[in-house]
Amino acid sequence: MILGNPWVHGGVVGFVVVNFLMVTFAWSVWFERKFAGRMQNRPGPTEVGPFGLLQPIADLLKLLQKQDIVPDGADRALFNLAPPIGAILILASAAALPFGPGLVAADLDVGVLFALSITSLMVIPVWMAGWASNNKYALLGAMRAAAQAVSFEVPLLLSAMVPIVLAGSFSIADIVAAQSGYAWFALWPPGPGLVAFVLFFLTSLAEANRIPFDIPEAESELVAGVTTEYTGMKFGLFYLAEYVHTLVASLLATVLFLGGWEGPFVDGPHWMIAKALGLYAFIFWVRWTLLRYRADQFMALCWKVLVPTSLATLVAAALWKHLS
Amino acid sequence: MAVGHGHLPEPVAALIRARAAVPNPHLDVESYDPEGDLLVLNLGPQHPSTHGVLRVKLYLDGEVCIKAVPYLGYLHRGVEKLCEKLTYVQITPIVDKNDYVAAFSNELAINMGFETLLGVEPPPRAQHIRALGAEMQRVASHLLWIGTFGLDMGGALGGGATLFMHTFRERESILDCFEVLTGSRFHYNTLQVGGCRHDIPAGWETLVRQTFATISARIEEYESFVRTNAIFLARTRGVGVVDAELALSLGVSGPVLRASGVDYDLRRDRPYGLYRELKVNVATASAGDCQARFEVRLAEMRESIRLVNLLLDGVPEGPINVLKAVKLPGTVKPKPGIGYAAIESPRGELGTWVVADGSDKPYRCKIRGPSLHALSLLPYLAPGQNLSDIIVTLGSLDPIMGEVDR
Amino acid sequence: MAVNEENETFVHPLYEALERFPGADVGLTTADRVLTWGLTNALWVFPMATSCCGIEFMAAACSRFDLDRIGTIARGTPRQCDVMVIAGTITVKMAPRVKKLWDQMPEPKWAIAMGSCAISGDFYRDIYSVVPGVDTFMPVDVYVPGCPPNPDALFMGIRRLQEKIRLKREGKWTEPELRPDTPGLRSPAIGRLGDPGRDACTSQAQLDAVLGLDPGGGLRRPDQKS
């Protein structure tokens, strides 16, 4: 059977996954605007299409028509390369993410490591953009992003180690299988699992530059951070990378801690997607509620609180595994 | 009415104050940094959080500021020159645009300056309307400040925006009250020399009472925002500590001064108009940081709401202007002389210094805006601070560029 | 047509080739209509908010009026914006900066002059430091009169701009936007004409003032007889 060929299978699943991510990105922008509007006593987009549903399409069409400006004194090659690299990297990170049994573009033995390492590469296009823009705000934003990524990688990986230790495998499929029977890692080992889940979630927020850790963007300080000089669709690609990054982080949290595609009635990708979107919406909720930390404060938070806690969690998980 | 001594125990607050050494705003950057390694960042004049068109030239070492040089005048509209060309009656709508979030206070200050020269006193009903308007304006102005302060900390795409939208909702309802009173949402042109132009319409008291009942219930939300939000506390505590002595020497007044522990309010200490009979509770805090300023403003809003409700009870009947036919320009002609009158605007001491030469136009009219003095704190506060903290400090000083540049 | 980096307009060769393709006209006009729809419904605004009108601009973005309803959001950087809303007085010191920010915006771009200060300088127009209207140094597409205009007036301005873009893209003739007549600027938000407390002499004085004004714009000088 032709679908048995790993290349064909990977291609088909990858195509579906990438399109899923893109479509979710588009309408999550709509959802976020509506959601934020409801939080702020206003309706959000209403005029463009029914309930404003066509708003993302209009935004996309507009961004496509804008003039493409490369600022004077910018490093042209890096400036032009940064947005597509960001978008490609973040879409590639979804390759190892299974949406159901066998529904994965590339079933890697080290799936967790692959996804995490690719998402952590996102700092490179951001730094390229900040450096190449010839803009001080962008440079400051890139510096902040690099500092943030370097620090938050540590607790992110340490907390992701907890399900790996508990499941005894680096393969995402094995980790999900280990959680079957509703023994989700966020719930079952009562202490370390939940703590690791919260840590993973927090550090994912920081990785994806979401409030309260969005200091690389910091509109009120750095105008628009690294994207200050980007016009049209290049800005759109950064925007896409940011949202898809958040979505990938939600998907990862789902497979690592929330039992993946397991759920009542019928197991399947719909549960996976539902859980991930729930987390995704929660991130929006956090975003439109909280203020922003200062750079040094959240570095202190990372190194003084998150890293020791994640280490302790890892040790506790290892002990749990050893004793049971 | 002290709002407690801020959030910090007094010894700690004293320590913070002592540590806030006065940095030199005239630091010579050339000799400090002969290599030219500092990053020179021009914040503004068009920047999301410079509250208008302020430009601050920041010399940054990494992200830490070494020296901050504010450049003013991007909104210098020559109001003082314009006042020399217009008659006393025509000036009121012009000064509305100075402190554009508290237009009523501007009108009150300038007309009180003219009344000092003329030696007239508005009738009791007009005094009531003036005090009412000023207190309502104070609430509206502080609401806007809380919202923009949230924007400075949370960004236009985050929790700050949510706070901003909520405070604007309340502010809109106050503007509605003003619209019913004066016919205009924003720039009222409602006061004139010797009294008011617009009398209270029927049913207005009920509207105002309802509005302020709602707002006073919702202030609880903002209060809980201060007390329970860890990020807010982390961002404002101990940030931008204003030394009381420096503040006095810089002529800073209003909430910024009171948050530094100086118990001083013109409404109580140099009473004018109706405040001679009214007991005003002055809110102070001792810490002098951004959170103390937030708390003082919150307490002031509460006090203003109390005053509004009190004033609504006892509006006397009678005329609203002592002068006849003041609607026509040229009818107000004070004798030659120099007068100064000051009121407590939402931002502090808003004064008018008028020189009259016996004609129907002022010879020279200076508006002493509190924002200019508050902004002059920035070169002293910014050195040693992070870029993020400079934004927060600047926001907490609440400068309105229309009033700074005039 | 497109604009290259030297600000020259040119017809893309691909576009030329497409036009010769049979049946392309139907497809192209439809595509153009779709693109125009996208363009008009996602006008991101750069708030050039200098003074009072800036506060009303904020009010327009806030809950009662909500610019987001028609897909308009404010961005802090000119590079990502389509419409510059000049809200407030522009002084001689500020004008070069406004021009620079306008030049930094990518094509296609439009400008809305919000408030009488931006339109003509209003009563500051004779002041030594105030630019008498931003259209003296940059193009303006829509004028929104008022001092400051109510947020709903700004909404109407954005709607007018959308209509204008639509007509331009369809190649139809649009009425060139002129500075609004000064009588329009002076109309109060709530007419208190019928109020019993209003003196008849006020109405007469207003009428006289309106009749004595320069119908062409707002740039009348004291020494200049119309």
Added chain:
Amino acid sequence: MSIDLSHFDLVAENDIVVVPVDKLVDVATYLRGQGFEYFVYCCAAHYPASESEPDRALVEYRLRRLPAEDVALRLWIPSSDACPSLAGLWQAADWQEREQFDLVGVRFAGHPDLRRIMLPEDWPGHPLRRDYAIDTRHFPWR
């Protein structure tokens, strides 16, 4: 409520003291020591030359001892002369004197940083002088 300045041969009436130029710094130093630490304003008004008087400016400083004791120091400065600066005593005088220099054209001797504050550096003239036309052109912007 007037402050005693008799050892300077000055009389305060209604908070207002007319001070000769050469005594300003001494009087101000004395007042600063007396607890007048709140600087309210520094204003200037220009008076063009008339038959009896040369071209001159009126400068007024207002100082306050909290809560409500005011003293206004009033000086007449001929245009050829400079007013002594009080920026060393009250920091607020720094910007206030710069503003009056910018707009009215009064020069302040001993000011640490006497530049224009409101108008661009290259602006000709001082707009709040009586002989300055309100609608002066400024190429190319107006």
